[in-house]
Amino acid sequence: MTDRHDHSNITLIAVCFGLFMIQLDLTVVNVALKSIQDNLHAGVTALQWVVDAYAILFSSLMLTTGVVAAILGSAAALLLGAFISWQFIEFHTI
Secondary structure (H helix, E strand, O other), X not given: OHHHHHHHHHHHHHHHXXXXXXXXXXXXXXXXXXXXXXXXXXXXXXXXXXXXXXHHHHXXXXXXXXXXXXXXXXXXXXXXXXXHHHXXXXXXXX
């Protein structure tokens, strides 16, 4: 019985951490709006498009990675995501 309770606590912590990271990510986008507005000379409508485009892209990637994790398994999906991130970092640091 205690094993099940331990797993539920870990699950709750993981979900809370995930939601925190999503909120932090969206906060970063909103903080960057002033710089985007200054650099692109964008109006309020254009900034709304930036936020909407980011939200749509982010949510579609979340749904896609959820399906990949369901098909491959969570460990394989984590390794795939780490590999793709590593390749992205390698490509952009050259």
